[in-house]
Amino acid sequence: MDSTRDWRFLGSGASAWFDAPSMSAGAALVRRITTAQPDVDLRPGGLRVHLLQPDAELANSISAAAHELGLTADPSILQTMRLVIDSANPSSLMPFWQTVLGDPILSFRPTPSTPLSDRLHIDVVRTPDAVSAARAAIGQEPTGPYGVALTDTEGNVVDLVPGDRLTKDPSTADWQVLFAAMTYYSVGSPEKAAELASVVAGLADSAGLPLMVDIRPDGVTIDSGKDQWENGEGNARSDFVDLAARIQSAARDLKLTADLTRPRFIQLGLAAVDVPAVRAFWTAVLSYQPDPRQFLTDIFDPNRLNPVMFFQQTENHQHRNRIHIELLVPHDQATPRVEAAIAAGGRLITESTPSRHSLTDPEGNELDIVTFPQP
Structure with missing residues (x-):
């Protein structure tokens, strides 16, 4: 599709990642490609551009603009993590998860029998009003040690x-x-979205504080990343609050209105008997990094493009949480990922097709590494 070989297919549309030395440098490309209206995830180290409908001419023009700005493509960074719920009756679970989550990170796979309970654990953080509305719509009183847990009909x-x-x-x-x-x-x-992204990038670069800026046709999400707004040396929290105030002022100068119902945070949790072994597997296969804080088991995408994972200690081999993750990677990255998974204690179950490799981690949690051909 793309003569520069910058673009890859990951299930829906085409994506490219361009390294950038700063957020402002990445925002310069956003301004250049505004009329194309792609989805863009702007990060301190670069930006991911996603075309919902593959278009060779458009992809080439975006690559040309990136190269003119001195930005270099790195397709190996591209990946999409998709959480799959195995269910005997997926249609019965969909309303629950749409109410709670409403996010394409989640999909369903039919199974011939009802899976074990407690198969997966997700943390979703939303505004208090949104949480109250979701609880009311589901009609379930929250439980658990923190009084926030909701359970679907399959556990x-x-x-x-x-x-x-x-x-x-x-x-x-x-x-x-x-x-x-x-x-x-x-x-x-889209012009207003690009203008806001440029202002935010400049303010973040000046403050020396990294941000995540997701640009979509209907709006722009600005995100510190988990806990990053209060981490760092000195007055990290007050520094971020000052940056947030500057961004709010700039957005209002652009006549933009915040929608408090839209932001949400999602992370995936996995219980394990041997947390270090399971954590090492997922760190390797996802190309993640461990959170440096000793009191946390989190691992995170260094480019902040995919959800945080965390690990919880359990002593129960029979009823630990089980998850099934699909990892969509470029066609030329499947073999390195499979090799990394096996080297980290994983086991290859099946290789039913060249585009799908099914593995398990050291405790049996499932991972499918999925690729799509490059036309």
Whole structure:
């Protein structure tokens, strides 16, 4: 499709990643490709551009613009993690998860019998109003040690957690803490979205604080990443609050309005008897990094493009949480990922087709590494 070989197919549309030395450098490409209206995830180290409908001419023009700006493509960074619920009756579970989550990270796979209970655990953090509305729609009182757990009819657990305001000061009224500090602005045009992204990138670069900026046709999400708004040396929290206030002021100068119902934070949890072994497997196969804080078991995508995973200790071999993850990677990355999985203690179950490799981690949790041919 693309003569520059920058683009890869990961199930839906075509994606490219371009390294950038700063957020402002990445935002320069956003401004150049505004009229194409792609989905863009802008990060401190670069940006992912996703075309929902593959278009060779458009992809080539975006690559040309990136190269003119001195940005280099790195297709090996591209990956999509998709969580799969095995269910004897997927249609019965969909309303629950659509109410709680409403996110394409989740899909369903029919199974001939009802799976074991407690197969997976997801943390979802939303605004207090959104959490209350979801609980009311589901008609279930939350349970668990923190009083936030909801369970679908097959025993899959979600902790639906209410967030909080970043501060009580009006200068950050658009911002919420949902494990990450986040805000979302509705935009009336792609030009306005690009303008906001450029302003945010400049402010973040000047403050020396990394941000995640997701640009979509209907709006822009600005996200600190999990706990990053309060991590760091010195007055990290106050520095971030100051940046958040500057971003809010700039957005309002652009006549943009925050939609407090849109932001949400999602992370995936996995219980394990041998946490270090299971954690090492997923760190290797996902090309993640371990959180440096000793009191956490989190691992995260260094490019902040996919969800955080965390690991919980359990002594019960029979009823530990089990998850099934599909990892969509470029066609030329499947073999290195399979090799990394096996080297980290995984086991190859089947290789039914060249495009799907099924593995398990050291405790039997399932992973499918999936690729799509490059036309």
